[in-house]
Amino acid sequence: MGGTVEEEIKLVVSAKKKFNQIKLDHLLEKQAVGEWVNNSMLTIYLDTSNRYLLKKRVAMRLREPEPGVCILGMKGFGSVINGVAKRLEWEQNLTNPPKSFYSSLHYSDISKGVVKDKLDMLFYDLGGVEDLTFTTLMKTSIERQTRQFVLADGSRVEMALDWGIVQAGERESVIGEVEIEKISGSSQSFSLFAREFMGRYGLSSAENSKFTIGLNLLGLT
Numbered sequence: 773m774g775g776t777v778e779e780e781i782k783l784v785v786s787a788k789k790k791f792n793q794i795k796l797d798h799l800l801e802k803q804a805v806g807e808w809v810n811n812s813m814l815t816i817y818l819d820t821s822n823r824y825l826l827k828k829r830v831a832m833r834l835r836e837p838e839p840g841v842c843i844l845g846m847k848g849f850g851s852v853i854n855g856v857a858k859r860l861e862w863e864q865n866l867t868n869p870p871k872s873f874y875s876s877l878h879y880s881d882i883s884k885g886v887v888k889d890k891l892d893m894l895f896y897d898l899g900g901v902e903d904l905t906f907t908t909l910m911k912t913s914i915e916r917q918t919r920q921f922v923l924a925d926g927s928r929v930e931m932a933l934d935w936g937i938v939q940a941g942e943r944e945s946v947i948g949e950v951e952i953e954k955i956s957g958s959s960q961s962f963s964l965f966a967r968e969f970m971g972r973y974g975l976s977s978a979e980n981s982k983f984t985i986g987l988n989l990l991g992l993t
Contacts, residue, residue: 775846775848775860775861775862775886775890776860776861776862776863777858777859777860777861778847778850778857778858778859778860778861778953779856779857779858779953779954779959779962780856780857780951780952780953780954781856781857781951781952781963781966781970781977782857782949782950782951782977782978782981783949783950783951783952783966783969783970783975783976783977783978784948784949784975784976784977784978785933785935785948785949785950785975786948787948788935788948790948790973791917791933791935793973794931794933794950794973795808795917795933797972799972800921800931800969803921803922803923804919804920804921805919805920805921805922805928806919806920807919808917808918808919809917809918809919810915810916810917811837811838811915811916811917811918812913812914812915812916813835813836813837813912813913813914813915813916814835814836814911814912814913815833815834815835815836815911815912815913815914815982816833816834816908816909816910816911816912817831817832817833817908817909817910817911817912817983817986818832818833818834818877818906818907818908818909819832819906819907819909820904820905820906820907821905821907823909823992824894824895825894826909826987826992828894829848829849830846830847830848830849830890830894831846831847831849831983832844832845832846832887832891832906833845833846833847833983834866834869834877841865842865842866842869843863843864843865843866844863844864844865844866844882844885844887845861845862845863845864845887846861846862846863846887846890846891847859847860847861847862847983848860848861856959856963856966857981862886862887862890863886863887864883864885864886864887864888865883865885866881866882866883867883868881868882868883869881876905876906876907876908877905877906877907878904878905878906879891879903879904879905879906909940909986909990910938910939910940910941910983910986910987910989910990911938911939911940912936912937912938912939912947912982912986913936913937913939914934914935914936914937914947914982915934915935915936916932916933916934917932917933918930918931918932918933919931920955921965923957923958923961923962923965924961925957925958925961926957927954927956927957927958927961927962927965928954928955928956928957929952929953929954929955929962929965929966930952930953930955931950931951931952932949932950932951932952932953933949933950934947934948934949934950934951935947935948935949938982938985938986938989939986939989940986940987940989940990941989941990943989943990944989945985945989947982947985949978949982950969950975952965952966952969
């Protein structure tokens with residue numbers, strides 16, 4: 773029930789052409805595993821009509837990493853220290869997704885799993901969640917390129933090159949990011965790898981996540 777601790781660094785990219793430079797980086801190539809993988813990724817963030825999850829400082833999202841596959845996830849707000857974001861994360865496959873990806877999600881549509889268990893705990897003080905419906909809070913549409921890298925000490929990280937749109941209500945924002953996530957091994961090695969990469973390309977840490985950008989568009993911060 774404690775969830776998985778996610779460690780990642782998000783970096784701001786203002787021009788998409790920067791991704792081509794990164795993909796041709798010979799230093800990265802020496803540490804690379806496999807090839808770059810391309811994905812078009814749709815994500816909706818969900819909440820109740822009274823924003824109960826937001827009040828509890830968690831974000832719930834439904835992601836379609838590929839057609840026909842739906843993953844329901846939940847993240848705690850966590851903390852950011854020296855640019856490294858750490859937060860708890862829970863994920864499970866949604867075996868009975870809504871017919872329309874952007875439609876509402878009823879509690880009864882969520883199969884047994886870690887996210888459903890977490891919802892039960894969050895809503896316990898309200899007397900249950902059986903009648904709850906979760907509706908769209910915001911959406912993201914991202915073109916993502918990912919690749920993993922093995923560091924000198926055997927630690928493994930994944931880099932994601934993200935370009936797309938965050939849409940909340942009638943407003944939207946273009947977003948460009950490099951996201952570096954620790955997959956396994958040393959947090960120190962992960963941080964050093966990210967810092968060296970940042971310096972080489974003159975990138976700065978992203979002050980806001982995609983979710984926070986959406987909240988800003990909604991005026992909910």
